[in-house]
Amino acid sequence: MDIARQAAAGAALAPATGPAGTATMRAAVQQHYGPPSVLESSEVARPRPGRDDVLVRVGAASVHPGDYFVMTGEPYLVRLVFGLRRPRHGIPGRDFAGVVAAVGTGVTALRPGAEVFGWSTAGTLAEYACVPAQNLVPAPTNSSMVEAAAVPTSAITALQALRDIANVRPGQTVLITGASGGVGSFAVQIAKAFGAEVTGVCSSCNVELVRSLGADHVVDYTTTDFTRTGKRYDVILDNVEGHALAAVRRVLTPTGTLIPNSGRGGRWFGPLGRILKAHVLSGFTRQRLKPFTSLGRQQDLRTLADLLTAGQVTPVIDRTYPLDAAADALRYVAAGHTRGKVVITL
Known part of the structure; x- marks a missing residue:
């Protein structure tokens, strides 16, 4: 396990708490649609996993043009899915890798401490992400968290x-x-x-x-x-x-x-x-x-994990940014000249 993974695993065991004892986390948050300047680094309540969910301590999260569209609310068509007047989920981001911090009572395939990667529909530019277990697979052992987060x-x-x-x-x-x-x-x-x-x-x-x-x-x-x-x-x-x-x-x-x-x-x-x-x-x-819309499928993520493990696919990482610079990362992606992927590290 590399240093980033050790840090993620350790942080999962020592949760920060708010004034009333509620567990909190740091996140990039937006209250309304707009350019990257709408993002603010804030302390928010940490999500709690439901029966079939997994709480993951995020080690890295990648961003792509789709994240920019959702953040800006343009084209306006995206608002039919993500919220008409403001984003339904105030935390942007979809793809990530990290360490399992807790699991719901219905989850049997994953345990705390497992390294995973996958996607979330509720935002990943945060210290923690809560996602359905079916959105995750074990991370390839020969890939860093930055590389795994670039994949989904x-x-x-x-x-x-x-x-x-x-x-x-x-x-x-x-x-x-x-x-x-x-x-x-x-x-x-x-x-x-x-x-x-x-x-x-x-x-x-x-x-x-x-x-x-x-x-x-x-x-x-x-x-x-x-x-x-x-x-x-x-x-x-x-x-x-x-x-x-x-x-x-x-x-x-x-x-x-x-x-x-x-x-x-x-x-x-x-x-x-x-x-x-x-x-x-x-x-x-x-x-x-044949225009198409890709769909997140766990089995496809397993296929990609196998390709990464076999060395047939290696993610190309252009730049990494800290969470506090998430706005800069999205500005860079919007410019349209990335070499491979842009990743936020936590």
């Missing part, structure tokens, strides 16, 4: 896109745009693990990174337009809305699969317009245009 949402998205939607098979050609980003860096490695011939698209400064992840070919978009090279691909995972759908479809094989995982859109619907357009077009072509 981005890697599950890449896994489900390539395995479940595209059914990537050995020998197929796969192109991944945004190959150095959060989803893209996992997608390159997962596609290689599936036996595909992988082409990654990224900027000049990330060419060597993407090549180191296992990409067979790397396209520098600052000098080369992949839609005009004449090469076609069986699968395209488009994490960057850099070209119109029509242009991307031109480099897809006649029966290939395009997964649009991006889109700018406006303040109301965000990427939904591009996704709906792809869905409509799919009814008029042999090509498969």
Whole structure:
């Protein structure tokens, strides 16, 4: 167990208490939607696990563009899920890794002291997170907490896109745009693990990174337009809305699969317009245009843990920030140029 894990385990045994003896924790909290400046570092009540829940002392929590959308409440469509006038949960964040501090009476698979990683719908940018046991799996022993925390949402998205939607098979050609980003860096490695011939698209400064992840070919978009090279691909995972759908479809094989995982859109619907357009077009072509929404599944997290343990997938960590600098972390993510993942350490 590394020093961070020892600290997390020790802190779980010595809870801080408020004026009335109520256990508290430090957290990044927002009272309303807005830019990163709405986040405040506060002492709040520590959650208590229900029958099927696990209380985890958070060692690290990653942030991604989805967290930024939820924090700002834009596109406004997210408010239908997370709260119309203000966030339903005042603590942002979804992905994390840590040490089990307590379990509910119905939890038998995990015990205090176990190192786990997973996701929460009630916020993870805090010293503790209370989550259903089904959202957690044991952390890979060869990964740090920072690395484990980087995995859940981005890697599950890449896994489900390539395995479940595209059914990537050995020998197929796969192109991944945004190959150095959060989803893209996992997608390159997962596609290689599936036996595909992988082409990654990224900027000049990330060419060597993407090549180191296992990409067979790397396209520098600052000098080369992949839609005009004449090469076609069986699968395209488009994490960057850099070209119109029509242009991307031109480099897809006649029966290939395009997964649009991006889109700018406006303040109301965000990427939904591009996704709906792809869905409509799919009814008029042999090509498969398959927008999708990834779902957190425990079994997929176990699959990723196995890939990490086998050394087939290694999270790329761009930067780490302390909890008090969570606003800076989200500003950096919003700029759209991360190399892999951004992680908050506690």
